[in-house]
């Protein structure tokens with residue numbers, strides 16, 4: 721049983737390149753800067769969040785792979801990366817879990833089982849790779865909430881419906897409840913003609929849920945290149961402003977909507 725007040729937010733759609741990792745890293749740091757204790761779990765075999773936070777993984781480092789295999793404890797795999805910000809890292813070995821866990825009973829619950837007893841975090845953010853992999857399903861089982869990053873584009877709206885359907889099907893099959901928290905629109909450029917239409921469509925379909933917007937800002941890519949968060953790279957940038965606002969809104973949203981334990 722997780723600490724009742726811990727909110728575990730999976731930042732996911734089963735789609736690539738929409739701003740999941742960028743959001744996990746920068747929302748994570750923004751919450752940490754607002755004095756919240758934050759753990760980021762990197763579930764992606766690409767290890768982009770791990771690298772983006774400047775964390776070095778060697779063959780001996782405990783990762784989400786060793787944790788989910790029961791080779792190392794969750795607590796010992798968690799490293800501090802900034803003040804108030806902690807990371808459970810990932811590297812390409814995480815991909816092995818797809819075959820190694822495939823025939824195990826209760827394979828969808830390996831992460832939730834391993835995380836029992838990990839306490840003291842206000843927010844746990846999960847960054848996942850694309851695809852409805854066993855590892856991502858583990859993320860969904862463990863999380864209390866799912867936040868969907870949506871990149872504005874022609875097929876962005878379809879991707880949303882597909883993901884919500886897939887999420888509901890998984891939850892039903894496994895008899896778990898993972899709440900759809902809402903969406904964050906990424907790479908928002910108001911000069912483009914489609915933007916307003918898509919924004920109003922999406923905000924309507926997420927009515928009553930959390931809804932945030934992050935404007936297009938090339939500083940986000942530069943920050944990643946330097947293995948820094950946007951707050952380290954350029955705290956006066958648009959993206960820093962937007963992720964700071966998003967963190968404030970996330971805190972407010974959970975105050976209002978009440979977190980629940982799992």
Ligand SMILES: Nc1ncnc2c1ncn2[C@@H]1O[C@H](COP(=O)(O)OP(=O)(O)OP(=O)(O)O)[C@@H](O)[C@H]1O
Nearest residue numbers: 736737738739740741742850907935936937940941
């Ligand atoms: N608001 C933004 N403005 C400009 N570029 C952005 C923004 N958000 C993300 N990007 C860029 O878009 C690219 C993809 O972002 P990111 O890596 O966060 O996506 P992802 O969903 O994690 O992808 P993957 O599925 O490969 O893990 C990166 O180059 C990132 O720098």
Ligand SMILES: [Mg+2]
Nearest residue numbers: 740741764768
């Ligand atoms: Mg990513």
